Amino acid sequence: MPRYQGARLSAQLNGHKVRVVCIRCKLRRQYDGTALVSRVGPGVSLPDLLTRLAVGLGCDLNISPTPNGIRCALHYEELGAGPEGQR
Numbered sequence: 306m307p308r309y310q311g312a313r314l315s316a317q318l319n320g321h322k323v324r325v326v327c328i329r330c331k332l333r334r335q336y337d338g339t340a341l342v343s344r345v346g347p348g349v350s351l352p353d354l355l356t357r358l359a360v361g362l363g364c365d366l367n368i369s370p371t372p373n374g375i376r377c378a379l380h381y382e383e384l385g386a387g388p389e390g391q392r
């Protein structure tokens with residue numbers, strides 16, 4: 306069975322909305338999954354993509370050294386198949 310991190314990005318995101326939320330930076334963004342994959346390429350893992358999005362959004366705390374444990378809290382919010390079933 307493929308592991309979560311090893312799964313193909315394109316298979317997970319194509320046709321889905323990708324929502325990311327950061328409670329520290331107080332931002333919330335929604336992307337078109339298919340457009341994201343075409344932008345970053347299908348070989349990028351979900352954690353890698355999250356880091357790239359964080360950089361693009363100015364959430365640089367996500368990749369900065371964290372001497373006091375404060376990190377950017379950017380994360381995925383219900384990736385794809387949410388309970389609402391919206392398409």
Ligand SMILES: [Zn+2]
Binds near residue numbers: 328366377378379
């Ligand atoms: Zn952030």
